[in-house]
Amino acid sequence: MNDSDDDFSRFAWHTAEQRAAQGDSRQVADLAVELTHRIEAAAEQTRDHEHQLAHLVRVLAITPGHDSLTQLLRLFTRSQGPGVGLAPRFVASLLAEHREAADLVGPLSERDPKGRLDELRICLLHELILRGVDVDAFPKTIDWTRVKYGDHPLVWLPRRRSPLETRVVFPSRAINSSAHPGGSVLPKEGRLDPPTPRTQERSALVDTATLDLHQMIVSAPEAGGWGHSEAWVFRADEEVEPDRVPALLPTLPMGCVEGLGATSRFEIARRPADEIWSLLFATASIGIGHDGAHGAFGRLWAWKSLAALSDAPADASAEEVEHHVQQTTWFHFESDAEWFCNEIFADYGIAALSPDRRRIAVLAATATD
Template structure:
């Protein structure tokens, strides 16, 4: 096969394929395609290697404390438009660098313009860690994360984060039922299903499942039930197993655990679900983990479409929250990989449910 020198690969000249085809030399075309395929695979593997090596260098710079390493990292980020994952970088920086150094080098750099995604993410990563926010500017009003409160609320305190080193990371947050506030319904339970029907719209459903969807959990679903009269919160544990949801079909004696839960516990579960992800998901990091935890919380609490964070917070504080788990076939029933949340609205006329499950 005659080689050409039209490109660095030495195997392709524009128009040559058409000329050979016209001459009937289809064997040449097959050989050319095979060679290009091999070159493409080699280039892809090299690009993957370079990306891995570049990621390692960025990680080392981010995890090396000190202003000088930050200066060099930001030069690399701004000059080469790398990395392509600012959310992950923001999380690394918040974990290993001093807020004062970040204020000077990340937020105060010339490259921190309107197109910058690193600064807004880093703001919320630091906020969630109760960092000293002096000199740390809030995200611009047009940014998605600007919807979130610019202060850390009491129920957000104590959020869990992964712990990263140069060579890897470890983290995760279990979903085990709390020991306190338990209200497990007695057995045997009735097998009769409630006549209530799911009224969740597509928009409400998407809001409620925001956290497990962002965290790439294996399976999740949401339901909303409208009640004809006020429901006393003490009756919720008995009602949950009877609701027409596949995640609660456990029979009269199957395990069904329910606990009254503080808002902070529910929010931290939603945050871990989104920020650290499921078994095979890496999560979306702290900043967007906060965003999607709030979206799920707002949907469960019944916040109307377009509501601001202040309205979502008010409703969430007035909502009665429950956690539950069940040995239904819908759940995988693996430790740390199942959870259910139920939210009774302030007027006691709406019961919203989120369930999620994952497995390896």
């Protein structure tokens, strides 16, 4: 059909019902088919434009110098909304990787009455914090958390890097290439593998995770696009000593250990809280099969998963969560249960014994569906 867009729209809105009532439904259907073709073509063109835009933005973000940064910010301030189509999380990550904080703070703090730099600013703030920058040395960054578009989830995070956040891994990116570090393998240190054959008697403990709690525990792998993740929470009537946890986990009613034989591989290690944070941060920020949530939101979702695993109160501040996490006993495990795909860097399980030793929370993540 060679109808102009105006003729096409005029028919679709003002003539279709009349033609159908007159028994000419075929022309209505033909135009509907034409419209689907136009939509598909427009979507393909949009994807091409988005890919081209992403490359141009990457060039500007990575190219050294004041001019490239100025032109990059011009894109944001002239866009139709706060970073529309410009992937502020990704741009903030690139800027923090390739430029000094002192070179960024001034230009990013320029007047922006429409708030189009808000998302870029607040993401960049946390990218810099993760890289050890003392943002309090740059007073202008105080305004970066005062977003125009209402409360922002990143405001919950602290303006300092916690001792839990010292094992940070970042991708290494150039204009036309990227290198992503691998995941975390089970260490030889702190191993507590239960002896085999293990008991096949199932524990009487029952999963008590609510939907909200489940979603919070798995927030890090969900943000990272992992293939599948699950969470379970068990409460005991009496205290569970940490040395009982390795033997107890394979007996719990969890899909991630279902079908595990008495002698099948089940390996577990006790790990410090900062290593668990690092594992969750890499899970969320780098992701599997795509770019993940990047540093700022990777930081947020690592903390949220930690908070839920450690039984921190739902309304706890970041500082309160940090204290709770430090009081929790952490375990990292792997197994040959069918739930896991058993590929290196593509599976893990985390178990958390709460400070009162009456609650065991488990997160299992795998790269496959």
